[in-house]
Amino acid sequence: MKNIALETHNLTVSYNRRPVLWNVDFELPSGQIIGIIGPNGSGKTTLLKAIMGLVKTSSGYVKIFDQDLDDVRDRVSYVPQRESVDWDFPASVMDVVLMGRYRSSNLFKKISQKDKDIAAEALEKVGMLEYSGRQINQLSGGQQQRVFIARSLAQGADLYIMDEPFVGVDAATEEAILNLFSEMKKEGKTVIVVHHDLQTAKAYFDWIVLLNTRMVAAGPKEEIFNEELLQEAYGGKLNVLSKVGELVREKDFPIREK
Amino acid sequence: MNSTLEFLSFSDPNVRFVVIGTMILGATAAMVGTFSFLRKRALVGDAIAHSILPGVCLSFLISGEKDPLWLILGAIISGWVSLLMIDGISRTTKLKNDTAIGIVLSVFFGAGILLMTMIQHSGNAAQAGLDKFLFGKAASLTQDDIMVFSGIGIALIVIVLALYKEFKLVSFNPDYAKVIGLPVKFLEFLLATITILAVAVGIQAVGVVLMAALLITPASGARYWTDRLGKMIIIASLFGAVSGFIGSYISYIAPSMPTGPWVVMALSVLAIGSIWFAPKRGVFSKLKLSWQNRDKILTENILKLFYHLGEDEGDFEKPRSFKQLLTSERFKELELTKGLKMLKKNNLLRKKGETWFITRSGFKEASRIVRLHRLWELYLNQRLKLEPDHVHNDAEAIEHIITPEIESLLEKELDRPTIDPHRSKIPYPTE
Structure with a gap:
């Protein structure tokens, strides 16, 4: 098998004591564009947050390039959902992209000219350079998404993890993102994208992870796109599984013995 | 002190x-x-x-x-x-x-x-x-x-x-x-x-x-x-x-x-x-913007009225009395007085005795508004599949904000049409 960019091992996560991810276990190859697909409420965003250490896991672990997240933070970049921030914040497009250059090692330090050059290059890649002085609340949804992606590019990582970058964006942004993906693939980068639209998934991605609270399947898209697996992922929740989840929440029961 | x-x-x-x-x-x-x-x-x-x-x-x-x-x-x-x-x-x-x-x-x-x-x-x-x-x-x-x-x-x-x-x-x-x-x-x-x-x-x-x-x-x-x-x-x-x-x-x-x-x-x-x-964010400057919008709508509607009256009678240059203008559309008297004054100031209308008539640049502007109205109606009709009797009210508002860029996009997409969904002629500037 090829190099592994990301491995989750038996990952289980609960929100408000209700388990939202059960034993998710997969290995994703590097150098691919990978889609994590599933219906609403299937735990896609939670999975990303668990990978990025933003939510506590009840069990299991995550390895990135075979290492712990803390050891490879410089090689991983995260693009949160566009709606997760207040775009009325007083900042310019450049200000936001420069945030991708912040490090714990340059705490107290000023942003250097080199950082500004890298940020400008990232803006160029998403076709937003001419907007660099623009206040961020004057951007369209698609432009905001591209700013977030530029910020992530400015980090210069090897693995990119993006939460729903195609939601609510215009056609120009969609095209810009897709072009960027193929360019990133050429450079050997790995991109993992949470995506909810089944229609476009086959065209966008090389690899697919089908998720619905538990992992339904993971593999090259040709293997994944068959009626049976899709039916399993989208055909509703597993009845017994969600009943047990409900029970765990009701009784406030630990999902692991220790 | x-x-x-x-x-x-x-x-x-x-x-x-x-x-x-x-x-x-x-x-x-x-x-x-x-x-x-x-x-x-x-x-x-x-x-x-x-x-x-x-x-x-x-x-x-x-x-x-x-x-x-x-x-x-x-x-x-x-x-x-x-x-x-x-x-x-x-x-x-x-x-x-x-x-x-x-x-x-x-x-x-x-x-x-x-x-x-x-x-x-x-x-x-x-x-x-x-x-x-x-x-x-x-x-x-x-x-x-x-x-x-x-x-x-x-x-x-x-x-x-x-x-x-x-x-x-x-x-x-x-x-x-x-x-x-x-x-x-x-x-x-x-x-x-x-x-x-x-x-x-x-x-x-x-x-x-x-x-x-x-x-x-x-x-x-x-x-x-x-x-x-x-x-x-x-x-x-x-x-x-x-x-x-x-x-x-x-x-x-x-x-x-x-x-x-x-x-x-x-x-x-x-x-x-x-x-x-x-400036910009303040309540007052927002109010000012909405006043400007209102004035724009008012003056453009008056010009459009001149166009419609001229179209019906086949004579765009004919002078119109205040009373005729007032009864032909649902203007309020004060509104109309104010709008006419603004148009006169901008040299789009001229006053002769008690009657008003449209200037050359006024006519150009009036036909631009009518053109946008009819283009938009056609667009709604053809692209959004709206019935011809459902497109007028929408176009009444949109005609005032369409920019020249969008206008040329509309023209291109509809292949420079000449007739709107109500069979009225779409006026283009004559070079």
């Missing part, structure tokens, strides 16, 4: 202390408050202000003196305990954050009042003036107070300058800050601590109840003037300092007037003034 000169000369050391003290307090509270404002924690400042009281009283009981450093230390500790409790309540129970703030605020404040009453009746002579924490004592600030304020003020400025970019990111997108490995917990701890510090010193000028205003009001006003965080902090601090100056000035020329409330009054005037009159 004399007292103004006296005040401005700063010859009285007490005046100096009061003015400098309130200005430092106002500026630092505004700087720190900008982050509370942006992190949507306006109420937390209020909670801290109220929760500080028991700490101040306890530290007096333990130390037995009113040394400002001791009192501030007590204030910081009880401020921190209150923040931890708010956090703990909203994390472990089903209660929401605002409820947690309400509970903690009132319990701490109640305990503080209890302790203060106890101290006041204890017969300890040193306690006199401790109650100034409740309502502030700006008018009696001493040199010692100023030293402490300046020290803390400088410390706060240094912290904010040193970690400016990290504070910016934590306020904008804390999850991202965490992911790139910034010590977010530590940064949030620092932000909370500088807020508590700013409150602990600011409270001595304006008192518990008005403290939240000192934190949040300058930021809310400053936001209207700029879209950059750095400038916003500077403007907010200026608002804070200027209000401190005005407050101490008013209480100087009118000795029966308290300083703190006047500081807050000055701040409120600055903030409300900003909300109203700031």
Whole structure:
């Protein structure tokens, strides 16, 4: 098998004591564009947050390039959902992209000219350079998404993890993102994208992870796109599984013995 | 007049202390408050202000003196305990954050009042003036107070300058800050601590109840003037300092007037003034825009009427009486008078005796509006599959905002059509 960019091992996560991810276990190859697909409420965003250490896991672990997240933070970049921030914040497009250059090692330090050059290059890649002085609340949804992606590019990582970058964006942004993906693939980068639209998934991605609270399947898209697996992922929740989840929440029961 | 000169000369050391003290307090509270404002924690400042009281009283009981450093230390500790409790309540129970703030605020404040009453009746002579924490004592600030304020003020400025970019990111997108490995917990701890510090010193000028205003009001006003965080902090601090100056000035020329409330009054005037009159974001400039839009719609509708009348009678140049114009469309008399006046000023209409007729440039403009109307109707009809009798009202509004770029897009997409869905001719400029 090829190099592994990301491995989750038996990952289980609960929100408000209700388990939202059960034993998710997969290995994703590097150098691919990978889609994590599933219906609403299937735990896609939670999975990303668990990978990025933003939510506590009840069990299991995550390895990135075979290492712990803390050891490879410089090689991983995260693009949160566009709606997760207040775009009325007083900042310019450049200000936001420069945030991708912040490090714990340059705490107290000023942003250097080199950082500004890298940020400008990232803006160029998403076709937003001419907007660099623009206040961020004057951007369209698609432009905001591209700013977030530029910020992530400015980090210069090897693995990119993006939460729903195609939601609510215009056609120009969609095209810009897709072009960027193929360019990133050429450079050997790995991109993992949470995506909810089944229609476009086959065209966008090389690899697919089908998720619905538990992992339904993971593999090259040709293997994944068959009626049976899709039916399993989208055909509703597993009845017994969600009943047990409900029970765990009701009784406030630990999902692991220790 | 004399007292103004006296005040401005700063010859009285007490005046100096009061003015400098309130200005430092106002500026630092505004700087720190900008982050509370942006992190949507306006109420937390209020909670801290109220929760500080028991700490101040306890530290007096333990130390037995009113040394400002001791009192501030007590204030910081009880401020921190209150923040931890708010956090703990909203994390472990089903209660929401605002409820947690309400509970903690009132319990701490109640305990503080209890302790203060106890101290006041204890017969300890040193306690006199401790109650100034409740309502502030700006008018009696001493040199010692100023030293402490300046020290803390400088410390706060240094912290904010040193970690400016990290504070910016934590306020904008804390999850991202965490992911790139910034010590977010530590940064949030620092932000909370500088807020508590700013409150602990600011409270001595304006008192518990008005403290939240000192934190949040300058930021809310400053936001209207700029879209950059750095400038916003500077403007907010200026608002804070200027209000401190005005407050101490008013209480100087009118000795029966308290300083703190006047500081807050000055701040409120600055903030409300900003909300109203700031360019672009201000209420007034929004109003102006909507007036401009209304005028545009009115004048364009009058021109369109000239076109329609001309089209019906086959004579665009025929003069029209005011009465004919008034009855042909649903204009109000005043409106029409105003619109005609504006059109005349712009040389789109001309008046001859009691009748009006359209000029050459007026006709060009009128046919442009009619063209946009009909193009849009056709677009709705063909692309959105709307019935011809459902497209008119939409086009009535849209015709006024279509730009030349969109117009050429429409023309191209519809292949330069000549007839609209109602079989009316679409007029194009004749070269």
